[in-house]
């Protein structure tokens with residue numbers, strides 16, 4: 001659906017060259033929700049804006065729906081842009097137009113007859129849950145409601161692709177959750193491919209199928225959300241994951257735990273189909289070791305379990321039983337003893 005082939009974008013200002021995007025190659029399949037994550041300045045916005053040619057690439061090809069868009073004539077480009085809806089962090093609504101007027105705007109531009117506009121806007125208002133707000137002005141709406149209007153407007157011309165530029169970054173956590181659910185519904189109900197950029201890993205975890213991690217204009221890691229969460233390869237990716245995992249011990253917390261617990265501490269990392277309880281309790285019973293789950297979390301991600309626990313093992317009789325337990329657990333989960341601060 002969308003393919004970047006060795007795409008670069010260099011901004012040239014006052015004799016200074018800024019390579020915002022460097023040799024990026026990516027493929028986004030039809031119907032997928034694809035996330036691009038990175039810190040500020042990584043090049044995410046520039047990459048997103050290349051999809052509808054709000055920026056033109058310095059080199060490389062961008063293929064959308066089988067067409068190399070860098071070669072489009074102005075008229076074809078206008079047609080392409082109608083197939084790509086866009087929503088923004090700051091909503092970008094027209095303050096002087098009502099909610100109805102905002103959503104109707106792209107349809108008016110496309111020359112849609114009045115009666116058809118009325119029907120379509122009505123449908124969209126129902127879809128985003130704002131039927132009662134048609135005559136309100138943006139300043140009378142909350143941030144979440146404004147973004148719903150932004151989404152309805154972006155969907156007005158029935159695009160195949162929706163691109164989202166930090167669409168939830170200005171919203172509180174609860175409203176963020178509602179907007180993410182709405183985006184998921186957009187994807188499922190209309191089969192629209194969604195490409196979003198964010199600096200928040202929880203956004204990726206909530207709705208994306210695949211993710212690319214960007215740093216200094218480059219894609220440093222790419223894959224399914226599960227693969228990336230379960231086995232991050234790049235330290236920046238691991239940092240993003242830590243920001244939502246809440247299973248890392250600070251040196252201070254480790255000290256406190258060690259002073260309270262006499263047994264050995266182990267981190268058990270669960271990936272894929274293993275479940276925490278039966279694996280752990282069965283093995284502990286077999287080897288006559290008491291266990292105590294101290295810290296961590298296991299969660300479901302894309303239908304698979306994933307996460308880690310810090311567990312204390314205390315042998316009921318002989319100390320070597322802990323070694324045998326660890327050897328058995330290591331066949332199904334990753335096990336490592338927690339001795340010092342974990343980096």
Ligand SMILES: Nc1ncnc2c1ncn2[C@@H]1O[C@H](COP(=O)(O)OP(=O)(O)OP(=O)(O)O)[C@@H](O)[C@H]1O
Pocket residue numbers: 011012013018019020038039040041042043044045046047199
């Ligand atoms: N129009 C421009 N002219 C010159 N430099 C630019 C321009 N737009 C972006 N840049 C530079 O390109 C780099 C990438 O910027 P970009 O906005 O794409 O990153 P980002 O990951 O989206 O960051 P943020 O989340 O802060 O927007 C930065 O160094 C930025 O300063």
